[in-house]
Amino acid sequence: MPRLGVNVDHVATVRQARGTVEPDPVTAAALAELAGAGGITVHLREDRRHIQDRDVDVLRQTVRTRLNLEMAATEEMVAIALRTRPDCVTLVPERRAELTTEGGLDVVGQRGLLENPVRRLREAGIFVSLFVDPDLAQVETAQELGADAIEIHTGTYCDAKNTQTRQSELVKIEQAVRLGQQLGLIVHAGHGLNYQNVRPVVALGGIEEFNIGHSIISRAVLVGMDQAVREMLALIEGR
Ligand SMILES: CC(=O)[C@@H](O)[C@H](O)COP(=O)(O)O
Numbered sequence: 001m002p003r004l005g006v007n008v009d010h011v012a013t014v015r016q017a018r019g020t021v022e023p024d025p026v027t028a029a030a031l032a033e034l035a036g037a038g039g040i041t042v043h044l045r046e047d048r049r050h051i052q053d054r055d056v057d058v059l060r061q062t063v064r065t066r067l068n069l070e071m072a073a074t075e076e077m078v079a080i081a082l083r084t085r086p087d088c089v090t091l092v093p094e095r096r097a098e099l100t101t102e103g104g105l106d107v108v109g110q111r112g113l114l115e116n117p118v119r120r121l122r123e124a125g126i127f128v129s130l131f132v133d134p135d136l137a138q139v140e141t142a143q144e145l146g147a148d149a150i151e152i153h154t155g156t157y158c159d160a161k162n163t164q165t166r167q168s169e170l171v172k173i174e175q176a177v178r179l180g181q182q183l184g185l186i187v188h189a190g191h192g193l194n195y196q197n198v199r200p201v202v203a204l205g206g207i208e209e210f211n212i213g214h215s216i217i218s219r220a221v222l223v224g225m226d227q228a229v230r231e232m233l234a235l236i237e238g239r
């Protein structure tokens, strides 16, 4: 059975919009675990737009399943990972101007830059995953770099505007999953997955972890609205 890693970045996005203490991604993570999540994912961005360093520290102490820290392969982030020791580090590309991650890491082109961070994290006993596009050369190079796992970027599949493109992206994902398995890599997948598009990817088999954030947090806001309004009304109406 694949594991669901719930990404709680966007709980922090709402908190940072007001610069206050709520909603708390740590509380959201605990609730996700109680609901059956097999892991918690956070992306500590260099610009700290949502998740903060303290969130990672507290999550390290409170997460009971697996803490997956997504980060750029920079010296600053490697130092944070070596100090906080998440169960898994997923190295991802990062551009300051992007709204969200726009594609996989170019592990072929950036091999020289990635060797050192991957080696140091693994030597510290941290499981290392590389977030890559469903591209066979990227998968092969991830294995050559010594990564434990790959996370296949599903964003292009999720953004496909028509059935034909979606189907051809799904084929690419399947080929990347199969190659990853043949090379002995653990295979994760994520980005852009939602309640409408996840099942065909699950049906491919072989993916051990799905990391899903934006769609789960978006749905949680709506399915929790009824109770939140009723509780405030009860206070206003003196009940
Ligand atoms: C790497 C990835 O696919 C996502 O986790 C993404 O990095 C999330 O970052 P944002 O939450 O900032 O969109």
Ligand SMILES: NCC(=O)COP(=O)(O)O
Residues within 6 Å of the ligand: 007, 041, 151, 189, 190, 191, 192, 193, 211, 212, 213, 214, 215
């Ligand atoms: N690595 C993908 C992730 O953590 C969540 O991505 P999204 O579901 O927020 O697009």
